Amino acid sequence: MIGLFDAETDMKDVVAILEQHPLLRAGFAHKIEQLEDKDWEREWMDNFHPMRFGERLWICPSWRDIPDENAVNVMLDPGLAFGTGTHPTTSLCLQWLDGLDLNGKTVIDFGCGSGILAIAALKLGAAKAIGIDIDPQAIQASRDNAERNGVSDRLELYLPKDQPEAMKADVVVANILAGPLRELAPLISVLPVEGGLLGLSGILASQAESVCDAYAELFTLDPVVEKEEWCRITGRKK
Template sequence: MAWIQIRLNSTDKKAEKISDYLQEIGAVSVTFVDSQDTPIFEPLPGETRLWGNTDIIALFDAKTDMKQIVNLLKNEGHFSVDSAYKIEQIEDKDWEREWMDNFHPMQFGKRLWICPSWREIPDKNAVNVLLDPGLAFGTGTHPTTALCLEWLDSLDLAGKTVIDFGCGSGILAIAALKLGAKSAVGIDIDPQAITASRNNAEQNGVSERLRLFLSADTPPELKADIVIANILAGPLKELYPVIDSLVKPQGLLGLSGILESQALSVCDTYSQTFFLDPVTEREEWCRITGKLKL
């Protein structure tokens, strides 16, 4: 099926109201995009955070009269004659096939490969994690996930316990288990992440060694030899007391989801109780690792 989309420039204060109206007049989907590429903190449960300068992208059936849509928006006062907008025809293609064709096995460190299930495994003697993109974040394609996977690959995980804080797809916990960890725990605020992590663990044959908890249900006594959290700088600082409490004495910590410009403030927070290694950077993102001082 062919589609047509309109892209409007707006603000965070107006975006949700415009989104509601676009859906009323026939939009099949509406997406908010930061028009200034400004990093934002991860929203709290039930919260929708928008950017200071927001683009709204609305998708319509290709037969829609877009002049009429523009006039309706103007008549409702959602933007003026001078407001910026762009209308584009979306090519009709097999999006699922194109997406599958563009997702390839990826190597991280010396031993670890992340492989989609429909691709041939490049090295059957390597540590291979089968993972298909799905409901939750984390496939290895983002620099922050890659940095975490490479760190795990560099560690001796034999007999260790690992906590994946903000587990998403479960990729880090599953990789740790396949790299030799004794057991792992995944924690997330999103029930879909718990479902995705469980399904991916079953696909990789490690579900019996992985426990999963919604953050509100995390056992108070829970601790691990290694804690890794790939979320964002804001939540990492806000949740410092929680993450710190999860690390066993002399345990290791890995943090990512941090922009280079945010690294110093995160380091300042965690250096209170951790001996930190030099920051590792990639494509404007970075990883912070360290060892508990106690």
């Protein structure tokens, strides 16, 4: 666990509070480091470069030049809180989408964050994408990125309480966490049409079996794909 604190924070108080946690207790191993003062947002921007996923797709920071004008380019300004493609789970989902024939298809991005997966699907040929997220800031980030990429007219965005009841899609992708994927399996499983495709990530390799078990009844699942300690589960609706 890593925590960042303002320089004026009394770290003795922080340690004392942590020692009261039942999983840590007094004397837990820890290290306190003083970080040099930097413009961390600028530092992050300087180290975010265009990245290629699969055969066709590039994710490009909005402040960088496009490396290949003939490729499928998604211009992204995710903000500090949402997906950029650098995390293995986002990478696994982008590579999967790049390998699909999405022309004319409808795609649901369940837990859309920055909108990176929904927007990539639209740029790869999907006719329509639907993004769902519990965070209003994620909805706004997705909306801004869709406008930046000229696809806002084909992207619908909803908080869960506002989403239509009878949503269906040819492709459903959910890059969240193993716990919610298991808990929400009854909801997520009804979203793909018969024969539709499902892609799940945000899952540690050690959690793959339990997530597969939650979806195996309604989907014919493919072999699990791993990247570093993370994995992707894909399948087709029976």
